[in-house]
Amino acid sequence: MSIGDPTLISPAARDALQTWLDGLGALEGAASNTLTAYRGDVSEFLAFMSLHFGGPQGLGALSRITTADMRAWMASARASGTGARSLARKLSAVKKFYGWLAKREGFEPTAVLSTRAPKFQKKLPRPLDKDAARAMIDTVELQSLKDWVAARDVAVVTLLYGCGLRISEALGLMGNDAPLPATLRITGKGGKERVVPVLPAARQAVDRYLQLCPHPQERDQPLFRGVRGGALHARMIQGVVADARRQLGLPASATPHAMRHSFATHLLEAGGDLRAIQELLGHASLSTTQAYTAVDTAHLMDVYTRAHPKA
Structure with a gap:
């Protein structure tokens, strides 16, 4: 048997996992991608423990997992x-599941929750500079022979850079959101709402796409359409950006999400307030937004040196 064998997980453990995931989706508004990742990570862990103990484990056995068992799981994962x-x-996913399970079943989850994560070097966001961001939008327009598709792709990428939207948020806009107003109310991760200003360039890009799009715009249908009229998938925009990136000679880090990073960094460079940028990005924690300040330390130090009265 291998860890990929679903029969390794006992029915009780499988039901508990599903109940936890259902709660995350219904009560906390967790995104479907997040739930899929949690399911995979926790299922792998439960399957390993079954192999480790010699067979599928019920909830009672899972409640008795020790620090040594956790180390065995981590060592196996690294070895693979x-x-x-x-x-x-x-x-992190396993800890979240066990924290919930311990409350429901009334056991002490210290062995799992106290397990330390391996250390790793956190990668800072790698935004594009202003010229590269503009060039990216211009080059995206050249990737399709169909004018309406080119206009669509430009509109999406302009929303990422001009409004700091996640790609899922841009593609989640509906027909009744058009024409775009001066501000948009966006529902982001965890159901968190925020209001973002929409630059004239972004409104114009969307208007041009709507003028050229051959598919009728319906209020309850996605704003951005695929070639056949269905909802536009993120992988299509990712592919278009990858093609443009290669033409421009930009690094692999120049992704759709990098356009959102660029939005934040360029606002900081222009003197934007970190707390305000946190609200625009929809970050739950200021510490997440602070990561953007590390990408252009030289610029910030230059501003400090020129502006500080003691400099």
Whole structure:
């Protein structure tokens, strides 16, 4: 048997996992991608423990997992090629599940919750500079022979850079959101709402797409359409940006999400307030937003040197 064998997980453990995931989706508004990742990570852990103990384990056995058992799981994951960052993510999912399960079943989850994640070097966001961001939008327009598709792709990427939207948020806009107003109310991760200003360039890009799009715009249908009229998938925009990136000679880090990073960084460079940028990005924690300040330390130090009265 291998860890991928679903029969390794006992019915009780499988039901508990599903109940936890259902709660995350219904009560906390967790995104479907997040739930899929949690399911995979926790299922792998439960399957390993079944192999480790010699057979599928009920909830009683799971409540007795020790620190040594946790170390065995982590060692096995590393031996199979799981990197430190990925293992830290898996451990985080397992801890969240066990915290919930311990409350429901009334056991002490210290052995699991006290397990330390492996150390890894956190990668800072790698935004594009202003010229590269503009060039990216211009080059995206050249990737399709169909004018309406080119206009669509430009509109999406302009929303990422001009409004700091996640790609899922841009593609989640509906027909009744058009024409775009001066501000948009966006529902982001965890159901968190925020209001973002829409630059004239972004409104114009969307208007041009709507003028050229051959598919009728319906209020209850996605704003951005695929070639056949269905909802536009993120992988299509990712592919278009990858093609433009290669033409411009930009690094692999120049992704759709990098346009959102660029939005934040360029606001900081222009003197934007970190707390205000946190609200625009929809970050739950200021510490997440603070990561953007590290990408252009030289610029910030230059501003400090020129502006500080003691400099």
